[in-house]
Amino acid sequence: MSLIPPISIITENKLNGDSFREWKRNLLIVLNCKKHKFVIDEPCPPEAQPKARNCWRDSDLIARCYMLASMSSVLQKQHENFHTAKEIMKKLEDMLGSQVTLAQQSAITNLMNSE
Template identity: 55%
Template sequence: MVPTPLLNILIENKLNGNKNKEWKRNLIIILSCEKPKIVLHNKCPPATQVEARKYWEESDKIAHCYKLARVTSVLYKQLENCKTTKAILHKLEDMFRGQAALA
């Protein structure tokens, strides 16, 4: 994938425990542009909705990769077992609850 100007925002700003609110805001902007933001606001459709479920799963895979690729190695080790993008988001919120809240 060729980095776009939006994707460069994440490339240049890896989450390391600082500026969590800004990192999440930037990630949501990129996911909105790339279209996998659906996974942050919707549950995976049931297996009976084949096309909708396939789209959701593909979107989740893209978002999941973006999130894991843009954190430090220490955070990656704590997040790598999260099965979905939303699970990563919840874990990060729990981890940084004592700091400024994530957007």
């Protein structure tokens, strides 16, 4: 039995705007597996800690590349100039996170009205 490379999890299920919750879950799995998730959760260390700062920046670059590679080209263009993975995630949550809530509210309303 062969294992699926973690990166294929997110490149085969690209974010297109409708799949944010699933995409984010898969992305965080991959970032955890590759030990880069901390850049989403933690700020960049101060300049007084150059080794930790460089490590954080390297991991952030990798996380940003994973994020951009797993998006539709339209979303890539909208987010390619953000400086950190955390900034990209925040923007996506602001932009697409509310769609999940609206879809859930609509589904509940439809269920209640169908009775």
